[in-house]
Amino acid sequence: MLISLAQITGKVKKMVKEGIIVKCISNLYTVKCNNLLIEVKPRGNFRNKNITPLVGDKVIVDVEKKVIDNILDRKNKLIRPPLANIDQVIIVTSVKHPDYSSLLLDKMIMILEYNNIRPILCFTKLDLCNENEKNKFKEIMTYYKNIGYITITNDELDVFKSLFKNKLTVFTGQSGAGKSTLLNKIDSGLHLKTGEISKALNRGKHTTRHVELFEIYDGLVSDTPGFSALDITNIDINKIKDLFVDIKKYSNTCKYSDCMHVKEEECNIKKKVEDGTILKSRYNSYVNFINNKMNRTFK
Ligand SMILES: Nc1nc2c(ncn2[C@@H]2O[C@H](COP(=O)(O)OP(=O)(O)OP(=O)(O)O)[C@@H](O)[C@H]2O)c(=O)[nH]1
Numbered sequence: 302m303l304i305s306l307a308q309i310t311g312k313v314k315k316m317v318k319e320g321i322i323v324k325c326i327s328n329l330y331t332v333k334c335n336n337l338l339i340e341v342k343p344r345g346n347f348r349n350k351n352i353t354p355l356v357g358d359k360v361i362v363d364v365e366k367k368v369i370d371n372i373l374d375r376k377n378k379l380i381r382p383p384l385a386n387i388d389q390v391i392i393v394t395s396v397k398h399p400d401y402s403s404l405l406l407d408k409m410i411m412i413l414e415y416n417n418i419r420p421i422l423c424f425t426k427l428d429l430c431n432e433n434e435k436n437k438f439k440e441i442m443t444y445y446k447n448i449g450y451i452t453i454t455n456d457e458l459d460v461f462k463s464l465f466k467n468k469l470t471v472f473t474g475q476s477g478a479g480k481s482t483l484l485n486k487i488d489s490g491l492h493l494k495t496g497e498i499s500k501a502l503n504r505g506k507h508t509t510r511h512v513e514l515f516e517i518y519d520g521l522v523s524d525t526p527g528f529s530a531l532d533i534t535n536i537d538i539n540k541i542k543d544l545f546v547d548i549k550k551y552s553n554t555c556k557y558s559d560c561m562h563v564k565e566e567e568c569n570i571k572k573k574v575e576d577g578t579i580l581k582s583r584y585n586s587y588v589n590f591i592n593n594k595m596n597r598t599f600k
Pocket residue numbers: 425426427428429455474475476477478479480481482483494495496497498501506507508509525526527
């Protein structure tokens with residue numbers, strides 16, 4: 302749609318369109334304007350102003366000059382993977398190969414909660430588990446479901462299909478967790494490259510390299526190169542307890558209103574962990590992040 306044809310510079314009519322950045326390789330951006338894909342570069346003065354357009358940005362492009370003129374306000378952004386205006390992130394977590402890490406899962410959930418992005422949990426590779434292990438993971442999944450997160454396995458393709466409409470959805474998770482494999486199952490037209498886990502991990506590299514948005518079931522979806530190292534340095538230590546929805550729920554039942562739920566003796570959160578209301582691994586993750594923060598603060 303042409304949105305501002307009347308803009309006259311000298312005698313030249315400027316052709317501008319609004320679109321969304323769906324791909325970036327080096328400094329070349331692909332912008333989707335309705336059903337048209339246009340390849341553009343950022344305007345020269347972006348660099349001076351230190352502005353970097355991100356995949357997911359809504360932009361105004363000058364169609365003739367093939368440049369991004371303007372970036373519209375972002376509702377959020379992630380640095381790694383570099384993406385803007387994310388509605389929800391599907392955290393793909395394998396139970397084996399690579400091994401399940403509750404710490405990594407909770408870290409991703411915390412970072413998304415901090416950025417006001419909805420986390421959706423997807424567990425993969427349950428087929429590699431024996432019955433006992435399967436039951437253990439089912440319990441873990443039920444816990445996350447009960448505290449309010451959509452929690453599914455990579456077999457539940459129908460659920461996925463209903464999640465995408467009018468949303469920007471990001472798939473993330475460890476290298477080898479099965480993100481690209483899952484996306485290929487959801488949309489067989491994607492033909493994303495998938496990797497042998499051992500190779501992917503040994504090389505320490507991701508099969509998926511650049512950031513790109515695909516149109517799937519009336520929404521935009523990104524398969525990201527996973528995050529290998531996540532940074533929580535910019536999260537305020539006092540905010541952490543609010544980013545754990547299950548801890549937040551009972552936060553003001555503790556004796557001290559400023560209870561950190563770590564060293565305090567009479568702490569209701571600790572009781573809730575003991576009686577099984579709060580999952581032990583969740584609490585361990587919480588304590589780990591608090592300690593991690595304390596160490597940094599006092600270094
Ligand atoms: N047994 C089993 N293997 C799976 C499953 N899902 C994916 N795999 C395998 O795991 C390996 C890695 O899968 P990918 O889809 O490439 O993983 P990825 O998350 O996209 O990895 P990166 O692109 O490196 O971040 C491939 O060999 C897949 O065939 C699953 O549910 N069960």
